[in-house]
Amino acid sequence: MKFQRYINQHTNQITLITAILIGVGLLGKVVDSDMIYTVSFIAASIISAVPIVLRAVSALRFKTISIELLVSIAVIGAFIIGEYNESAIVTFLFLFGTFLEDKTLAKTRHSIKGLTEMAPTTAMIVDDDGNTEETDVDFVDVDDVVLVKAGGQIPVDGEIVDGSGHINEASITGESKLVTKGTGNQVFSGTILDNGTLKVRATKVGDDTTFGKIVELVEDAQDTKSPAEKFIDKFATYYTPAVLIIALIVGLVTKDFRLAITVLVLGCPGALVIGAPVSNVAGIGNGAKNGVLIKGGEVMNTFANVDTLVFDKTGTLTEGKTAVTQFKDYSRDQLALQIATAVEKQSDHPLAQAVVKFSGDHHIPFEDVQVADADTVKGRGVKATANGKNVLIGNLRMMNDENVDLTSEQRQDLENIQGEGSSTVIVAFDGQIQAILGISDVIRQGVKQSLATLKSLGIKKTVMLTGDNLQTANAVAEQIGIDEVHAELLPEQKVEYVKQFQQEGHKVAFVGDGINDSPSLVTANIGIAMGSGTDVAVETSDVVLMSSGFNELIHAYGLSKKTVINTKENIFIAIATVVALLIGLILGFIYMASGMFVHEASILVVIFNAMRLINYQPKAAKLDPDQLSVGEWDVSLKQ
């Protein structure tokens, strides 16, 4: 066994020696020395056959008929009948081919390796006396406090108990913008503290952290086989012994030993076995690098066939955050907004927060407003006294209750705002309406264009399912140009719609934020979790989009299509090679060494073909002015 390991470790040197010997042999031929020629090729054959035969034997011990076995028999056969040059060149090509395959395979695996190497290795544990000690990250327990310095990697998932700083969370969210975090905030293992100093209490360590789960998912994904791969694996287990038997029959029937051993070399299933897996590895690696986690070859395959995209509204099409999108000021002096902000500042209602944020963004001063006796009226709004005025902030029902009338202009504005699907907040004092604010869910940047791009890539139908009211749903749908809308749904009803589309013969992908959509994510052919890589999302979905952007959705869909095509190309190349070799053999211009050369070349061709996937980027659909308008609409509100 020691010998085998030694040989395994020195295969590259053996390949080099073989190459030199073959060179010397050819030189011998040039100077017309049969001695040099024969001795060199015999030596090259024997030396290079050693690692191949060893591998063949060790596989045979586990009842596996390997490619090495076919090559070994052929080479030994050629050697016996005195074809030293053939045996030397075949073994050399096989070894050299394997060497190149290792190098190129490593390239296809590079992205994923890069990900696992980003995992933290050490941590500074702080003990009760405040002393720090550096240990291996595996020895950190939950509830330990670790110290992270500027430039350092956060080694655990946890909560900041002391300090603050800017964190690069690209390894979790794919977003390299720095995030400011301080005491009480959650931080993730694998993210990097750009500046500042933190003490973090560990809530999850090691493989339980979000980053650990992502790494595990990606590692498992590249070995989760597509149906094509499973078929080829099965095929290969019968194919290789079958080649052995066919060669035996050919030998017995034709009594041509050379032909029989040639069949052994030509029959090697090289490119076929490696072709499909290498495409998947490259594809999944590309995804991992671009914030798209695809769980394996089977998912890749199914996703490529999806024609219907079903979206949950909140958190996917919209940001899930409310913002003021309309502001009608009838007092014209901004006093209404100042007073409203001062009053709403004390509330944590989402509508109130939207108002406060709006004022903050527009630098509205409200510090001087004196607020007294703010009372919440359930289902109506807030009553307060501010700057000595009786202030009402609430909905239309509140105004009616308090006998504050709207002018016809105001009534028209109110209807317009509601027609756009926004919630309304009315501000009144001195018995008069002072302002009306429209507040709605903010649509994500560039959704309309992204949906158009997805259509150009092959999606036939886009659907929005939401628990929100129909008016809001329609308003959002109109702005982003979605095909079908169903509103006021419970989670169970969303599942029913997904099932219905499937019964109509569609392949459905459901896109949700992964929190309350689990049933739909599981029911759909492909469940896509859009949102930071939360545990639930990682576990229940087939595809995880790390930074919840639409670009990643496009990337994932385009990538799976490209990967499936790439796999098919590779299978075609492999089969075409075998057919071409057989024809060449029958026509008599292919022999052992040339056959082996074509084989090794075809393996490299499929690997190179797969490597094209590593740098794949989807093309965006062309913009037209109409599509751009959605983006501008967003910007103008945010200012």
Added chain:
Amino acid sequence: MSKAILQLDALSCPSCMQKIEGALEKQDGVENVKVLFNAAKVKTDFDGDKISADKLSDTVTDLGYEVQSMKVK
């Protein structure tokens, strides 16, 4: 039942997987062997009373594969 994760040097031939899986599964006390070809990792459940983690690592090494590191939990 304990769980062991072995990190190996890069694997290049799919038949390596069958070899490693076969050899480990034959050991008494070993269950659920999973070889991740691309990640070059072996994940397996084993009964600590019947077989030691070091024996697992030795089995793989004897087949001719270098074990870079091993985690047991």
